[in-house]
Amino acid sequence: MLETINQQVEVLVAFMKGKVLPLSFSWDNKKYSINKVNLVHSERIGHDKCYFFSVSAGEDSFKLCFYTESSRWVLEEAYYT
Amino acid sequence: MRVIFHVDMDSFFASCEQQACQSLRGRPIVVCGKQGSRSVIVASSREAKKLGIKTGMLPFEAKKIYPAIIFVEPDGAKYENISRRLIVILKKYTEAVEVFSIDEAFLDMTGYVKTEAEAVSRAKKIKIEIVRELGEVVTASVGIAGNKLLAKLASDINKPDGLFLINEQNQLEVLNYSKLTDFCGIGRRLEKHLLSLGIDSVIKLREQPLVLLQQIFGSFCGQKLYNMARGLDDSPVTPYFIETAVKSVGRSYTLPRNTFDKQEILVVLLHLCEKVGRELRRLKLTGRTVVIYWRYADFTHAGARQTFARHLNDSAVFFQFGEAKISKFRLARAVRLVGIQVSNLQDAGFCQLPLWLADRKRTELIPFLDKINDRYGELTVKPAFLLKLNKLRKKVGGFRLRD
Numbered sequence: 001m002l003e004t005i006n007q008q009v010e011v012l013v014a015f016m017k018g019k020v021l022p023l024s025f026s027w028d029n030k031k032y033s034i035n036k037v038n039l040v041h042s043e044r045i046g047h048d049k050c051y052f053f054s055v056s057a058g059e060d061s062f063k064l065c066f067y068t069e070s071s072r073w074v075l076e077e078a079y080y081t
Numbered sequence: 082m083r084v085i086f087h088v089d090m091d092s093f094f095a096s097c098e099q100q101a102c103q104s105l106r107g108r109p110i111v112v113c114g115k116q117g118s119r120s121v122i123v124a125s126s127r128e129a130k131k132l133g134i135k136t137g138m139l140p141f142e143a144k145k146i147y148p149a150i151i152f153v154e155p156d157g158a159k160y161e162n163i164s165r166r167l168i169v170i171l172k173k174y175t176e177a178v179e180v181f182s183i184d185e186a187f188l189d190m191t192g193y194v195k196t197e198a199e200a201v202s203r204a205k206k207i208k209i210e211i212v213r214e215l216g217e218v219v220t221a222s223v224g225i226a227g228n229k230l231l232a233k234l235a236s237d238i239n240k241p242d243g244l245f246l247i248n249e250q251n252q253l254e255v256l257n258y259s260k261l262t263d264f265c266g267i268g269r270r271l272e273k274h275l276l277s278l279g280i281d282s283v284i285k286l287r288e289q290p291l292v293l294l295q296q297i298f299g300s301f302c303g304q305k306l307y308n309m310a311r312g313l314d315d316s317p318v319t320p321y322f323i324e325t326a327v328k329s330v331g332r333s334y335t336l337p338r339n340t341f342d343k344q345e346i347l348v349v350l351l352h353l354c355e356k357v358g359r360e361l362r363r364l365k366l367t368g369r370t371v372v373i374y375w376r377y378a379d380f381t382h383a384g385a386r387q388t389f390a391r392h393l394n395d396s397a398v399f400f401q402f403g404e405a406k407i408s409k410f411r412l413a414r415a416v417r418l419v420g421i422q423v424s425n426l427q428d429a430g431f432c433q434l435p436l437w438l439a440d441r442k443r444t445e446l447i448p449f450l451d452k453i454n455d456r457y458g459e460l461t462v463k464p465a466f467l468l469k470l471n472k473l474r475k476k477v478g479g480f481r482l483r484d
Contacts, residue, residue: 002153039101039216041162046458052159054101061102081104 003078011064011073022053022064027075032057052076084200085318086188087224087232088171088207091241093184094124097163098153100216109134110151111143119335119417123155127241160184163215168321170210174203179318185236187229189318197246200225204244230314231255233265247312256283256312264309274298275306286310327364331372332356333420339378341415343407346375349419350403351396351466357421358396359459362451367392367432368423373403376418383410388425392432395447397464399423 011025024033038061039054048069055062063077090096094112099105109129114120122143125134129150134143143150164183171178177189194200204223211221224235226247234255238245247255261267261275261283278297280286287310295303308314319325332353340346350373361368369392374384385406393399399421435441453462460467 036103038103039097039159039163041159043158043162046454046461047456056103059104061104063101079102079104
């Protein structure tokens with residue numbers, strides 16, 4: 001089931017070979033370890049460039065967004081199995 | 082000899098969604114607008130296709146076939162981004178890449194491959210690179226042939242994740258086994274016309290003399306049908322860097338429900354006028370002929386057309402014209418779709434400056450409004466009339482690659 005979240009979250013990332021690799025994030029007092037980054041795409045919202053990371057954590061899938069203007073991470077969507 | 086590749090992404094939108102969300106993989110999904118809206122299915126996953134759920138179906142039809150079908154809302158930015166990355170991959174193999182649509186492209190590989198075996202090996206390499214760069218679910222089918230017509234036909238054989246080569250040995254067999262609608266250019270309407278003439282196969286089409294086809298379908302279309310039946314096509318691969326002239330700019334929108342409410346129609350029309358004006362200004366174009374049209378619930382049309390004295394790209398003028406026409410018009414039936422199209426285009430550099438000061442001030446203001454919207458997002462500054470817009474989806478228009 002897909003749920004729209006739109007909440008700011010804390011994300012631990014690694015910078016590897018010129019790429020950003022999210023490792024884990026905390027949301028709702030729970031820590032989620034990311035086991036796979038499925039897709040990365042970017043979008044310009046006005047002047048702000050946003051990077052969307054579609055990731056898998058355990059059985060569930062999440063869509064994280066990094067807003068470059070404000071350096072914020074937002075959990076946009078969650079898909080629970 | 083020419084060597085043309087046609088790279089066609091498999092169930093593109095649905096594959097992108099399955100790539101992004103692991104939980105959707107291996108399950109029948111369809112990409113379409115919000116549930117309850119009047120959108121059609123724009124893409125179905127290969128699992129959904131196996132069940133008989135096709136693009137263009139209505140959501141309730143898909144649900145009837147498979148009640149547990151998963152509906153996913155389209156994400157244009159995601160598809161555009163992946164498409165861009167696909168084009169970057171293809172450009173590595175040849176500079177002659179023609180972007181045919183958001184999920185397909187033609188590659189002129191003439192000179193880059195010498196033999197059929199080499200062509201097949203290069204196509205395999207492209208397919209591997211697509212999967213490596215875009216993701217394991219985002220696969221492509223590649224068709225190889227001596228021209229665009231046959232290459233496109235070839236990419237549809239062995240789908241998904243297919244690879245097919247049409248050469249002199251198998252060309253006739255492939256053509257004879259193809260349906261008329263398998264050809265790019267023969268749609269349902271033309272097929273119906275052909276069927277009414279007793280032409281129900283490629284073999285029968287090939288039997289028709291050129292003169293007869295030209296008499297019935299006109300010289301251009303008749304010649305095209307004649308060539309199609311023989312697998313002939315000399316159209317070049319137009320590389321991405323050669324700009325094709327834009328002939329018209331238009332937008333239309335299907336309302337969430339049929340309505341007689343002119344205010345509701347005008348709000349949508351203003352949004353569409355804003356979109357068309359912005360697109361014209363982005364392309365640095367102006368237009369003289371404006372067509373405003375609407376579709377009734379019974380799919381009949383009405384509208385108005387005017388050719389202005391000077392070329393314009395001001396959304397407000399387009400809207401004033403549309404508002405004047407719609408306000409006067411007595412709506413015969415409830416309206417389900419509104420649209421605008423601007424044609425008779427020319428370079429904005431040749432545009433005459435308005436004579437009156439008020440008009441001139443507005444013309445000078447528009448680029449600054451566009452800059453604000455460029456910086457802070459679409460419709461940051463908008464006409465107050467559009468404050469009622471929250472009823473509509475934010476994005477109007479299909480998915481296309483922008484320059």
